[in-house]
Amino acid sequence: MRPYGPGVRSPLRSADPGAGNVGETGVVRVTVATFNLRNGRGLDGRNLWWFRRRNALRVVLGLDADILALQEVRPGQLSWLRRRLADRYEMYAVGRDDGVRRGEHMVVAARRSIGAARAVVPRWFTDTPSVPGRHPDARFNRMALAVTFVIGGGSVDVVCTHLDERPGTAQRDAVTRLVGWHPGTAVLLGDFNCTIDDPVLAPLLACGYVDALAPLPAAGPGIATHHSFRGTIDGTRIDHILVPRSVRVVAGRIVHAHPPGPLPSDHWPVVAVLEFPDPATGDPATPA
Numbered sequence: 054m055r056p057y058g059p060g061v062r063s064p065l066r067s068a069d070p071g072a073g074n075v076g077e078t079g080v081v082r083v084t085v086a087t088f089n090l091r092n093g094r095g096l097d098g099r100n101l102w103w104f105r106r107r108n109a110l111r112v113v114l115g116l117d118a119d120i121l122a123l124q125e126v127r128p129g130q131l132s133w134l135r136r137r138l139a140d141r142y143e144m145y146a147v148g149r150d151d152g153v154r155r156g157e158h159m160v161v162a163a164r165r166s167i168g169a170a171r172a173v174v175p176r177w178f179t180d181t182p183s184v185p186g187r188h189p190d191a192r193f194n195r196m197a198l199a200v201t202f203v204i205g206g207g208s209v210d211v212v213c214t215h216l217d218e219r220p221g222t223a224q225r226d227a228v229t230r231l232v233g234w235h236p237g238t239a240v241l242l243g244d245f246n247c248t249i250d251d252p253v254l255a256p257l258l259a260c261g262y263v264d265a266l267a268p269l270p271a272a273g274p275g276i277a278t279h280h281s282f283r284g285t286i287d288g289t290r291i292d293h294i295l296v297p298r299s300v301r302v303v304a305g306r307i308v309h310a311h312p313p314g315p316l317p318s319d320h321w322p323v324v325a326v327l328e329f330p331d332p333a334t335g336d337p338a339t340p341a
Contacts, residue, residue, distance in 0.1 A: 079331045080205070080301070081205030082303065082326060082328050082329075083167075083204060083326075083327050084116075084325070085118055085119065085120045085121070085122075085211070085240060086118035086122070086322050086323065086325075087122040087124075087242035087243055087292055087293070087294060087322065088112070088113065088116070088122070088123055088124075088292075089124040089215070089279070089292060089318060089319075090109060090123055090125050090130060090317075090318050090320075091125055091318045091320065092125040092130070092157050093129055094127055097319075099315065100315060100316060100319070102127075102129075104315045105315035105316060106133060108311065108316070108317040109317040111312045111317070112308070112311055112312070112317045112318075112322060113134070114138075115308075115310075116324055118324065119163070119164045119166075120162070120167065120202070120240075121160075121161070122159075122160065122243055123158075123159075123162065123213070124214075125157045125215065125244075126146065126158040127157060127158070128154050128158070131146055131158055131160065138162065141165065143162070143165055143169065144162045145160070145161045145162075145163070145173050145200050146158040146159065146160040146198075147159055147196070149193070149194040149195070149196050150185060150194055151185055152184075152185045157193075157215075159175070159196060159197070159213045159215065160213065161198060161211055161213050167202055167204070168203060170200045171201040171203060172200070172201040173200050174198075174200075175197070175198050176196060176197050176230070176234060177194060177195065177196045178191070178197070178226060178227040178230055182230065188217070188223040188226060190217075190219065190221055190222040191223035193217065195215060195216060195227060196215075197212050197213070197230075197231060197243075198213045199234070199239065200213075204329050205331040207329065207331070209240065210239035211239065211240045212239045212240065212241045213242050213243050214243040214245070215243050215246075216244070216245045217246065220247065224247060225253055228253055231257065232257060232260050237260045237261025237262055240295075240297075240327070241257070241262065242293075243292070245291055245292070245293050246291055248271035248272060248289050249264050249271050254293075261297055262295040262296065262297065263295065263297070263298055263302065264293065264294075264295060265293075265294035265296055265302045265305040266293070266294065266306070266307070266323065272289040272290065274286075275307075275309070276307070277289060277290070278291055278321050279291055279319060279321070280319060280321070281319050282316055284316055286307075286321070290307070292320055292321070292322075292323050293323065294323055294324075296327060299330055300327050301327065302325055302326070305323070305325035306323075306324055307322070307323055308321055308322045
């Protein structure tokens with residue numbers, strides 16, 4: 054198991070010229086990650102947030118991501134993480150219950166070298182997307198948080214989302230709205246609660262998105278991204294990084310390694326190294 058902690062670089066970034074820096078080929082390399090932290094109010098016994106929070110932090114630091122999307126982050130979890138990540142990340146967060154601080158948060162954390170966000174836009178998967186609310190077939194309020202950064206001279210929308218766990222209309226309508234808001238143009242990160250081969254996600258792939266972990270299968274040995282605190286690595290892949298075809302995927306993987314002691318979450322993080330075309334040089338990245 055590799056160590057976790059400040060200053061430990063991800064092996065995925067061994068050739069990284071630096072977040073937001075342009076390499077010799079005129080492209081910008083950025084490491085992105087998504088991690089469902091499991092909310093701090095779950096009745097999880099020995100897996101309560103209080104017991105696993107330090108290991109969760111170690112995993113977050115070990116990812117060494119330039120941009121990190123977090124789901125299921127309660128206000129207390131957010132405050133605790135903000136204090137400990139303040140020197141490294143600017144964190145953009147919206148509570149799903151009131152659009153401010155109530156309920157679970159969608160969080161996009163960006164390394165400070167990326168620069169300040171140009172826009173932060175929360176939308177809910179309802180008929181009134183700008184107002185916090187719940188789809189009639191969903192168990193909870195579900196939303197997407199879009200944060201716009203300038204990377205290599207061009208605007209990039211990074212979207213953190215968490216689809217409802219119920220298969221059916223709520224999931225399909227959420228995907229339809231994502232396609233309408235970001236038609237193959239954003240970096241989508243989150244817990245989609247369905248596998249990449251599920252027909253629910255087909256509209257995203259059809260409109261121009263690419264699975265950053267392809268050609269990994271949707272399920273199988275060593276493929277799980279969730280484990281219900283059992284720590285298994287075999288199972289289904291429901292946490293995804295989807296990118297536009299113009300973005301080259303250098304590497305991607307599911308991070309099953311974790312520090313000794315309590316499991317950091319009931320999900321495993323997913324990480325990808327991406328190369329963005331640099332508009333300043335006119336050099337496109339090789340399509341994924």
